[in-house]
Amino acid sequence: MPREILKYPHPVLAQRAKEITEITPELRKLAEEMAEAMYAKRGIGLAAPQVGECCRLIAVDVSGPDERTDLKFFVNPVIVSKEGQVTDEEGCLSVVNFRAKVTRAEKVKVKAKDLDGNEVEVDADGILAVCLQHEIDHLDGVLFIDHISRLKRALYDGKIKKWQKSGKQA
Template identity: 55%
Template sequence: MILEVLTHPDPLLKQKSEAITEITPEIRTLAADMIETMYKQQGIGLAAPQVGKQIRLIVIDLSGPELKEEPQVFVNPTLELIGEKQKAEEGCLSVPDYRNTLVRHDKVLLKATDLDNNKIELEASDLFAICLQHECDHLDGILFIDRMSRLKRSLYDARLKKQLKAEKQQ
């Protein structure tokens, strides 16, 4: 089922998510729905808070949105930042029609579990590392625009304010 993706400035996007204590049928269904939603929205990653669920669950598929061959689900992910810092352009389904360059680590150590409660520990690099950092930020109520410089953020906020005003007038 396609889920509604919350967009900034929805206050739910700023809340910290709770750990998942048990993999239930509802969690499995949510993960499947998140993958379907991610594909429909042309994304490569999605976190549960983006669909209004304040739990620590993310889905990623770097083969998407075209191929849709490698969906991955991570429950209660944690990251250790181990690489060098690099600049990369990011966008977000919760911040539509906006992209910007951020500095992120190019390698991370991921620890999580899968939907069968198996432990996952892997080193991710490049786009995978950036995507993991981006999605895990959502679990802590952080959007990629929160990591921009003060100047870039003020320019974005002014643009959003103008856009919201125009929508109200329609």
Template identity: 40%
Template sequence: MIREILVYPDKRLRLKSKDVTAFDAQLHTLLDDMYETMIAKEGIGLAAIQIGIAKNILIINLVDEEGMQQKEDLIEVINPKITHKEGEEVYQEGCLSVPGYYDDVKRAEKIKVEYYNRFGEKIVQELDGLLAIAMQHEMDHLLGHLFIEKLSYLKRKKFEKEWKKKIKVDK
């Protein structure tokens, strides 16, 4: 089922998510709905809070060399923790909760992350490139943060001004 994505400045996007304790059919349905929603909205990542559910759940599905998203490449991440960060990289990010806006964000180049899959199995991965960027972006959502908060003061002011104009036009 495709769910509605919360859009900035919706206050629910500021909620801090809670850990998942039950790896059950309800969780599996939520993960499946998140995948359908992300694909329908042409995203590469989605945190549960973006559909109004304050749980430490996110999914990432990057595109392959042909520009396609393959379901077998889907990463389902539950209760993630970054245990190591290294380097620095600037990448132009966008967000389904801030549609149509993209800007450069500085993040760790490489990360080591621990999380659980849908069956409660622990996974430890070392990530770099876009996958590391996407993981950090989605994990920020779980803490109630959006990528626009990482912009410089001047860029943030410019964004707020443009966003207010966009909201008026869309109404």
């Protein structure tokens, strides 16, 4: 059974994740569990805090959601350069029943380690660039709804409160 994905406004989602100092068998198991949870919910990216682990690990597979051929894990990812701007609609497995337009860099260069401890560098554009920025934001306690207007955010927060009062799961 896949790990549960935490939902906004869970406090772990607002925390800065800790650096990973060692690639362990437990970290590899977490990565597998993250991929399983991401695929089960038809996502294209997932950060460790979304499954309750406050460490700097992300899983990305933008080949999905129907095809799954390009799974990548990034340990301690850092955006080292950004270029251009693009605005597109985003959603999030932790922010239920809500999508909004977000402006991000059009191209990014990300440095990280893979699960073997090797340094990796990725030049990304398109959906991969957006996905990497979205997931790295999670590691800093930032959700895509932190990038939208105050009015749209207030409306969404109002819906969340209503769902919580009624006991309904969004």
